[in-house]
Amino acid sequence: MSTAPQTAAAKPDAEPADNEPLVLLELIQRLKVRDVMTGQLVTVPRNATMRQAQELMREKKISGVPVEENGRFFGLISIDDIIRALVAGTIEEACGEHMTTKLVVLEDDMPLSFALRYFDRYRYGRFPVLNRDQQLVGIICQRDINRALLVELTNVLNRLEGSAGPNIVQSGAHSIYVLREFPICKYDFENAGKAANQIKQVLQEKKFPPKIIRRIAVAAYELEINLCVHSDGGVLSWQVSNGRAEIVARDAGPGIEDVEWACRDGTSTANEWVRSLGFGAGMGLVNVKRVSDEFEITSRKGSGTTVRSVIYIGDMP
Amino acid sequence: MTMSEVADVLKADVLVKGDGIGKSVRHVMASDLMSDVLLVDEEDMLLLTSLASDQVLRTAQIVGAVGVVVVNGKPLPSSMVNVANDLRMTLATSRLSKYDACVAVHAALNRA
Numbered sequence: 551m552s553t554a555p556q557t558a559a560a561k562p563d564a565e566p567a568d569n570e571p572l573v574l575l576e577l578i579q580r581l582k583v584r585d586v587m588t589g590q591l592v593t594v595p596r597n598a599t600m601r602q603a604q605e606l607m608r609e610k611k612i613s614g615v616p617v618e619e620n621g622r623f624f625g626l627i628s629i630d631d632i633i634r635a636l637v638a639g640t641i642e643e644a645c646g647e648h649m650t651t652k653l654v655v656l657e658d659d660m661p662l663s664f665a666l667r668y669f670d671r672y673r674y675g676r677f678p679v680l681n682r683d684q685q686l687v688g689i690i691c692q693r694d695i696n697r698a699l700l701v702e703l704t705n706v707l708n709r710l711e712g713s714a715g716p717n718i719v720q721s722g723a724h725s726i727y728v729l730r731e732f733p734i735c736k737y738d739f740e741n742a743g744k745a746a747n748q749i750k751q752v753l754q755e756k757k758f759p760p761k762i763i764r765r766i767a768v769a770a771y772e773l774e775i776n777l778c779v780h781s782d783g784g785v786l787s788w789q790v791s792n793g794r795a796e797i798v799a800r801d802a803g804p805g806i807e808d809v810e811w812a813c814r815d816g817t818s819t820a821n822e823w824v825r826s827l828g829f830g831a832g833m834g835l836v837n838v839k840r841v842s843d844e845f846e847i848t849s850r851k852g853s854g855t856t857v858r859s860v861i862y863i864g865d866m867p
Numbered sequence: 868m869t870m871s872e873v874a875d876v877l878k879a880d881v882l883v884k885g886d887g888i889g890k891s892v893r894h895v896m897a898s899d900l901m902s903d904v905l906l907v908d909e910e911d912m913l914l915l916t917s918l919a920s921d922q923v924l925r926t927a928q929i930v931g932a933v934g935v936v937v938v939n940g941k942p943l944p945s946s947m948v949n950v951a952n953d954l955r956m957t958l959a960t961s962r963l964s965k966y967d968a969c970v971a972v973h974a975a976l977n978r979a
Contacts, residue, residue, distance in 0.1 A: 739920070739921070739922065740921070740946075742922065742925075743921070743922055743925030743926070743929075744925070746925070746929060747925055747928050747929070747954060750928065750929060760910070760931070764908075764929075764930065764931060767929045768905055768929060768930070771905065771925070771926070771929045772905060775922075827901075827918075827920055827922060828899055828900055828901035828902070828916075828918050828920065828922060828923065828926075829901055829902055829922070830902070831900055831902035831903065832902075833902040833903070833905070833906060834902065837902070837905055837906055840906075
């Protein structure tokens with residue numbers, strides 16, 4: 551039996567169906583596991599007896615209890631484990647001896663879409679949630695997801711009632727194109743790049759000059775990948791007006807300690823997994839700067855980062 | 868030499884015939900680092916890579932590549948074909964190594 555929890559970091563396999571509601575899709579990408587999970591945990595140490603775990607589960611009306619000591623996660627006691635212990639006569643023995651250790655766990659900064667796919671794939675009732683330091687920080691079950699989605703959908707509906715609008719607006723003699731903002735989720739490589747691809751397609755349809763299209767597309771793509779790789783998630787917004795294309799990437803953290811260092815050629819904090827996907831060479835911001843006529847970055851460690859790229863496009867087509 | 872002819876030279880299976888299939892290949896880039904691909908300003912470029920991911924196709928679309936050939940006979944995730952169709956990007960796969968593919972394309976383009 552494996553004792554190492556398997557982190558659910560694999561690429562999701564299912565493409566969303568075209569007819570799924572867009573608002574719901576955006577929600578499950580934007581919400582993180584940590585936004586949805588139960589953080590106030592009921593746990594038992596390894597030396598607690600299976601009976602103590604059973605009584606705790608009955609008292610708290612829960613169907614599983616993590617085995618944890620000082621933040622370190624060892625395993626999970628489920629109702630199945632309790633039944634097995636009752637049948638085998640080991641109910642007075644330590645949880646550490648009978649807990650389930652072959653587990654799939656989620657990380658707290660994964661998009662909710664990962665959690666949904668893993669519930670679908672593994673058919674487990676719950677997943678333990680670990681943070682970046684591999685400490686147990688919560689547990690997530692289907693009920694948590696339903697509750698969070700209902701609350702968020704209500705919030706979204708309230709907002710939409712007052713602010714519904716088209717993605718593209720054209721006005722006056724000079725066309726102004728305003729695309730909606732694209733929410734970008736951390737490590738969501740399934741969708742990373744889609745916003746930039748769409749921006750390029752719109753520019754091609756509007757017959758902008760190819761060299762201008764390429765510069766705008768490169769800036770948007772690099773900033774989108776940066777949001778996906780380095781931020782805790784953010785928003786890529788884009789607009790063309792008055793002879794300028796402006797792309798803004800805004801996130802809420804974790805912020806950059808040394809902005810000057812981050813803008814240097816070849817410097818990157820990307821991990822090996824990101825590098826194995828062909829990114830994280832430390833060229834992103836350098837490349838955005840290269841294709842921009844105006845470039846600005848503001849950031850503070852512990853808070854968000856905003857990168858703004860402006861490309862002059864001359865007369866509108 | 869067109870993208871279609873280059874695919875023949877590489878003995879490649881063309882999985883998706885995109886808008887660039889009949890275009891002339893003017894430049895070739897062989898790389899697994901998409902950050903490097905984004906730095907190239909050449910038009911009508913063929914991308915040779917051993918990286919089999921959706922981002923290869925998204926990167927190729929951004930730089931206006933005529934097509935992508937995944938080398939080393941790497942199995943492709945099914946999502947790549949869907950993304951290639953969405954982006955109308957030519958996608959092919961060749962059993963040649965990246966080095967051999969570079970040599971073959973170089974020789975063929977010189978002859979053309």
